[in-house]
Amino acid sequence: MARAVSSNRKLLNTLIAWTIGLIIFFPILWTILTSFKTEAQAIADPPIFFFFDWTTENYSVVQERSNYMRFLWNSIIIAGVSTILGLIIAIPAAWSMAFVPSKRTKDILLWMLSTKMLPAVGVLYPIYLIFIQLGILDTRIGLIVVVMLINLPIIVWMLYTYFKEIPGEILEASRMDGASLKDEILYVLAPMAVPGIASTLLLNFILAWNEAFWTLNLTAAKAAPLTAFIASYSSPEGLFFAKLSAASTMAIAPILILGWFSQKQLVRGLTFGAVK
Amino acid sequence: MKLRNALIAASAIVSVAATAASADELTIATVNNGDMIRMQGMTDDFTKKTGHTVEWVTLEENVLRQRVTTDISTKGGAFDIMTIGMYETPIWGANGWLVPLDDLSDEYDADDILPAMAGGLSHDGTLYAAPFYGESSMIMYRTDLMEKAGMEMPEAPSWSFIAKAARAMTDRDEEINGICLRGKAGWGEGGAFITAMSNSFGARWFDEDWNAQFDTREWSDTLNFYKNMMDDAGPPGYATNGFNENLSLFQQGKCGMWIDATVAASFVTNPKDSTVADKVGFALAPDNGLGVRSNWLWAWALAIPAGTKKEAAAKEFIEWATSNGYIELVAEKEGWANVPPGARTSLYKNPNYKKVPFAQMTLDSILSADPNNSTVDPSPYVGVQFAAIPEFAGIATEVSQEFSAAYAGQQTIEEALAKAQALTNDAMEAAGYR
Amino acid sequence: MATQQSRSAARMMMAPAVILLLAWMLVPLIMTVWFSFRKYLPLRGGDLGFVGFENYSRFISSSSFWPSVQTTLIIVGGVLLITIVFGVILALLLDQPMWGQGVVRILVIAPFFVMPTVSALVWKNMFMDPVNGIFAHLWKFFGAEPVQWLSQESLPSIVMIVSWQWLPFATLILLTAVQSLDSEQLEAAEMDGAPYLKRFWFIVLPHLSRAITIVLLIQTIFLLSIFAEIFVTTGGAFGTKTLTYLIFQRVLESQNVGLGSAGGVYAIILANIIAIFLMRIVGKNLDT
Numbered sequence: 001m002a003r004a005v006s007s008n009r010k011l012l013n014t015l016i017a018w019t020i021g022l023i024i025f026f027p028i029l030w031t032i033l034t035s036f037k038t039e040a041q042a043i044a045d046p047p048i049f050f051f052f053d054w055t056t057e058n059y060s061v062v063q064e065r066s067n068y069m070r071f072l073w074n075s076i077i078i079a080g081v082s083t084i085l086g087l088i089i090a091i092p093a094a095w096s097m098a099f100v101p102s103k104r105t106k107d108i109l110l111w112m113l114s115t116k117m118l119p120a121v122g123v124l125y126p127i128y129l130i131f132i133q134l135g136i137l138d139t140r141i142g143l144i145v146v147v148m149l150i151n152l153p154i155i156v157w158m159l160y161t162y163f164k165e166i167p168g169e170i171l172e173a174s175r176m177d178g179a180s181l182k183d184e185i186l187y188v189l190a191p192m193a194v195p196g197i198a199s200t201l202l203l204n205f206i207l208a209w210n211e212a213f214w215t216l217n218l219t220a221a222k223a224a225p226l227t228a229f230i231a232s233y234s235s236p237e238g239l240f241f242a243k244l245s246a247a248s249t250m251a252i253a254p255i256l257i258l259g260w261f262s263q264k265q266l267v268r269g270l271t272f273g274a275v276k
Numbered sequence: 277m278k279l280r281n282a283l284i285a286a287s288a289i290v291s292v293a294a295t296a297a298s299a300d301e302l303t304i305a306t307v308n309n310g311d312m313i314r315m316q317g318m319t320d321d322f323t324k325k326t327g328h329t330v331e332w333v334t335l336e337e338n339v340l341r342q343r344v345t346t347d348i349s350t351k352g353g354a355f356d357i358m359t360i361g362m363y364e365t366p367i368w369g370a371n372g373w374l375v376p377l378d379d380l381s382d383e384y385d386a387d388d389i390l391p392a393m394a395g396g397l398s399h400d401g402t403l404y405a406a407p408f409y410g411e412s413s414m415i416m417y418r419t420d421l422m423e424k425a426g427m428e429m430p431e432a433p434s435w436s437f438i439a440k441a442a443r444a445m446t447d448r449d450e451e452i453n454g455i456c457l458r459g460k461a462g463w464g465e466g467g468a469f470i471t472a473m474s475n476s477f478g479a480r481w482f483d484e485d486w487n488a489q490f491d492t493r494e495w496s497d498t499l500n501f502y503k504n505m506m507d508d509a510g511p512p513g514y515a516t517n518g519f520n521e522n523l524s525l526f527q528q529g530k531c532g533m534w535i536d537a538t539v540a541a542s543f544v545t546n547p548k549d550s551t552v553a554d555k556v557g558f559a560l561a562p563d564n565g566l567g568v569r570s571n572w573l574w575a576w577a578l579a580i581p582a583g584t585k586k587e588a589a590a591k592e593f594i595e596w597a598t599s600n601g602y603i604e605l606v607a608e609k610e611g612w613a614n615v616p617p618g619a620r621t622s623l624y625k626n627p628n629y630k631k632v633p634f635a636q637m638t639l640d641s642i643l644s645a646d647p648n649n650s651t652v653d654p655s656p657y658v659g660v661q662f663a664a665i666p667e668f669a670g671i672a673t674e675v676s677q678e679f680s681a682a683y684a685g686q687q688t689i690e691e692a693l694a695k696a697q698a699l700t701n702d703a704m705e706a707a708g709y710r
Numbered sequence: 711m712a713t714q715q716s717r718s719a720a721r722m723m724m725a726p727a728v729i730l731l732l733a734w735m736l737v738p739l740i741m742t743v744w745f746s747f748r749k750y751l752p753l754r755g756g757d758l759g760f761v762g763f764e765n766y767s768r769f770i771s772s773s774s775f776w777p778s779v780q781t782t783l784i785i786v787g788g789v790l791l792i793t794i795v796f797g798v799i800l801a802l803l804l805d806q807p808m809w810g811q812g813v814v815r816i817l818v819i820a821p822f823f824v825m826p827t828v829s830a831l832v833w834k835n836m837f838m839d840p841v842n843g844i845f846a847h848l849w850k851f852f853g854a855e856p857v858q859w860l861s862q863e864s865l866p867s868i869v870m871i872v873s874w875q876w877l878p879f880a881t882l883i884l885l886t887a888v889q890s891l892d893s894e895q896l897e898a899a900e901m902d903g904a905p906y907l908k909r910f911w912f913i914v915l916p917h918l919s920r921a922i923t924i925v926l927l928i929q930t931i932f933l934l935s936i937f938a939e940i941f942v943t944t945g946g947a948f949g950t951k952t953l954t955y956l957i958f959q960r961v962l963e964s965q966n967v968g969l970g971s972a973g974g975v976y977a978i979i980l981a982n983i984i985a986i987f988l989m990r991i992v993g994k995n996l997d998t
Contacts, residue, residue: 009806010806010807010808010809013803013806013807013808014808014809014810017804017808017811017814018810018814020803020818021813021814021815021817021818022817024817024818024820024821024874024877024878025817025818025820027821027829027832027833027836027837027874028821028824030832030836030844031832034836043528043842045842046847047844047847064317065313065316065334089726089727089730090727092723092724092727093723093724093726093727093728095723096719096720096721096723096724097720099720100717100720102717102720108724108728110985110989112728112731113927113931113985114981114982114985115731115734115735116931116932116935117931117934117935117978117981117982117985118738118974118977118981119934119935119953119954119957119974119977119978120935120937121937121954121961121970121974122957122961122970122971122973122974122977123738123974124346124962125346125350125745125750125752125961126737126738126741128346128347128350128352129350130737132350132351132352132353137352137353137354138354149730149731149734152727152730152731152734153731154928157928181719206823209825210823210824210825212825212826212937212938213938216339216343217342217343217346220305220331220333220354220355221331221332221333222331224333226825227825228333228335230827230831231335231336231339231827232334232335233308233831241835241836244831244832244835244836245832245836248828248831251828252823252824252825252828255823256820256823256824259819259820259822259823260816260820263815263816263819264812266819266882338941338945342963345752345962345965346752346962349752349753349756350752371753451841460945460947461944461945461946461947461948462945511841512840512856512858513839513840513841513858513861515858515861515947515948516840516858516944521839524842525841528842530841666751666753666754667964667965669963669964669965670959670965670966671964673945673946673959673963674774677945677946677947677948677951680861681948681949683861684858684861684862686948695773698773699772699773699774702768702772703964706768706969707751
């Protein structure tokens with residue numbers, strides 16, 4: 001990348017990239033801006049961009065209506081625990097697929113991905129009945145397990161592609177030195193695998209956070225996460241754009257902030273072995 | 277007499293003791309309508325009186341329906357009280373899924389519930405859900421625009437008058453649409469409106485042998501009349517407008533007339549949200565001189581799923597939420613115009629409530645809807661804007677999707693009706709009616 | 711190289727994931743197949759007995775079936791095309807030297823963090839509303855008649871919403887691939903006077919092929935089951951009913967679990983056809 005680039009070219013790049021970036025980001029920006037307007041300003045014609053009377057009234061109305069913190073806490077627990085649990089199960093599986101591949105490894109991998117293709121709504125009744133039998137309806141445990149299973153194939157797949165990029169010679173060298181399997185994993189593999197694991201964790205946390213079908217249909221009051229929170233705003237009395245925006249902002253803000261802070265990590269790990 | 281009083285006092289003490297001993301936590305599923313949201317804000321009053329606490333599950337109407345239906349048909353027991361409508365109640369009651377509400381206290385006065393509401397929420401004469409609020413539909417119109425058009429709204433207009441007024445009031449440059457009506461797909465949205473409208477055109481969903489009737493002239497008249505009027509005088513994109521979209525348009529002053537739920541009257545006359553609050557008039561939903569008007573009948577009601585362990589506490593909640601006491605509580609805090617309407621006879625005799633401008637028209641509309649005789653020609657089903665059979669919701673949603681596609685100009689009305697006819701007969705055959 | 715011991719250790723380590731997924735796949739699958747042969751109407755008393763292939767023939771003979779398959783393919787194909795084409799362009803652009811690269815990258819990937827329900831709500835109400843939406847204001851500003859997005863341009867609208875959500879994912883993965891591009895090779899080609907398009911076609915694109923395959927595979931899996939975007943915006947009207955949505959209508963709106971289950975089996979078949987097709991491409995690309 002050590003190419004000399006004229007600053008004209010750089011300026012042009014910057015302009016184009018920023019324009020596109022802002023267009024793509026605009027719906028989110030607009031939602032956030034609208035959430036601080038009054039209802040009348042939210043539908044003003046022509047639209048008002050920055051020069052309105054900023055108010056946080058919408059947020060207090062939304063908070064008054066529903067206990068945001070509980071939804072948020074459920075989202076964090078469900079997305080967090082299911083992702084970590086998924087990693088615990090997936091890491092050994094992906095490790096063995098990557099380093100001790102057999103003829104069927106790829107078939108197993110593709111089969112795992114194909115389990116994600118079963119349309120969820122078709123099995124709502126069976127799963128619901130199972131949940132009743134096990135007494136885990138509207139519990140975080142139940143949701144953690146389901147969300148974990150939904151994302152497990154993606155986790156295994158991501159880790160596998162990542163682990164495969166770790167050169168086998170290093171492993172052999174360590175084996176020659178008499179390293180045990182435990183040492184091998186702990187001291188040789190882990191440091192090299194951390195970026196991949198971190199980005200897998202992030203990506204699946206996002207996917208778990210946004211999972212809306214099961215988290216809505218298997219919960220009532222106690223275990224409902226933010227996806228259920230937003231379901232009560234899908235069509236309020238009248239089209240209250242400002243309050244809708246406030247609720248939307250509250251639903252996406254935590255994950256947006258997390259995503260921004262971990263953006264570098266995400267990019268680094270998301271290589272899927274595409275980096276040579 | 278003394279003995280009786282003593283007994284009542286004693287039993288009251290026992291019941292107080294009993295409730296105090298077992299303070300339950302109720303999980304209540306409800307719809308995200310303004311009146312329900314208000315009820316959530318009042319929950320503290322219930323907790324103070326009974327010691328029970330409440331967990332709310334508030335969902336958008338369609339999500340709520342699928343959520344509670346899944347739960348009750350699998351006996352999931354996730355909820356202690358469910359908010360359901362006039363469509364679900366008789367079907368679920370017949371299946372034995374709901375706790376009969378025939379032993380409510382004298383103080384509650386179940387006889388005070390408007391007969392039309394009680395009738396729609398019963399099966400075989402037993403009440404299965406207590407109405408939280410009831411509604412019909414009526415015309416809400418802009419008095420200033422009507423005057424500007426040089427016309428005068430009769431108390432009980434006809435469809436031809438409405439069409440004429442709608443075209444006269446329309447001013448495209450000012451973005452004023454003569455009339456706003458629901459066109460959105462979904463049996464509870466545009467489906468409900470067009471079905472109620474078709475009743476006044478002499479159409480019906482099924483004949484007495486459960487044959488679909490979309491191949492009749494009455495249906496094609498209804499749809500053609502609707503589409504012609506809306507194309508000339510309706511808002512852009514009316515095929516995707518439901519209750520909320522139209523409410524918003526009306527509040528912004530972009531509609532001359534709006535025919536929709538009577539509960540909307542309190543929203544359009546509320547100066548806080550509505551820019552036209554002081555210019556709204558009301559009239560009965562239109563007819564075609566066939567003896568049936570185009571208004572519907574609906575109630576959102578509270579019901580207890582059979583098998584809940586907290587039946588007693590659930591009943592206490594229902595008695596609290598649908599009582600006159602609750603109405604007074606809301607009146608005290610939010611004013612009489614904002615109390616839940618349409619559920620109790622005594623409300624319409626209350627001098628305070630009579631002063632509310634839309635009170636009388638709401639009552640008249642409710643009284644003019646009859647779920648048992650909703651069509652001009654005889655029909656085998658109960659319900660005004662729906663047929664109270666389990667298959668209806670699925671069929672009507674698909675039918676209304678075909679209609680909406682016709683409103684949007686993606687197919688002709690003839691094509692939409694032919695598809696509706698075929699899919700309805702197919703579904704009825706699958707369900708074993710034909 | 712692997713010893714017998716490490717092989718069995720490997721199997722042990724794979725076992726939990728495989729067994730769990732096997733259960734997660736088999737239990738619902740068997741139940742779906744079982745229900746698909748039964749007349750199961752929750753509102754009419756539940757399981758009413760065996761009906762043979764009636765549910766299958768009824769589901770496929772419905773006038774909504776083939777259009778729904780077509781809609782599914784259009785949405786999946788449309789979104790894949792848009793996200794991959796624009797993803798490649800964006801990835802190449804973001805790899806160029808510029809000021810504020812990190813911030814632009816954040817702006818571009820942000821939509822990926824938004825819940826599908828929220829994004830559908832925001833697009834439907836605040837952008838595509840024919841009266842109060844931003845697009846309507848924009849069209850009116852230029853003196854044009856506002857487009858009725860969700861009724862008259864329903865499919866393109868949904869493809870647009872879903873593409874917006876998935877473009878960041880495609881861009882991210884393609885970007886990491888672009889960054890690993892051998893710049894010396896490119897420079898050499900540039901020296902030789904190869905025009906940009908030629909360099910792109912013969913050097914950049916082959917290098918990206920593996921990343922493109924991964925985008926294709928992962929996105930297809932998610933796109934086949936999109937639901938919230940349709941539920942919130944059109945509710946399945948105006949020709950936007952996908953196979954998943956049709957099954958939803960049968961199971962939850964019509965409360966016919968048997969019929970819906972038969973639809974589920976068809977959906978699995980369709981998914982597998984697409985999967986086999988994909989695996990062919992993917993399998994080839996993943997071996998390298």
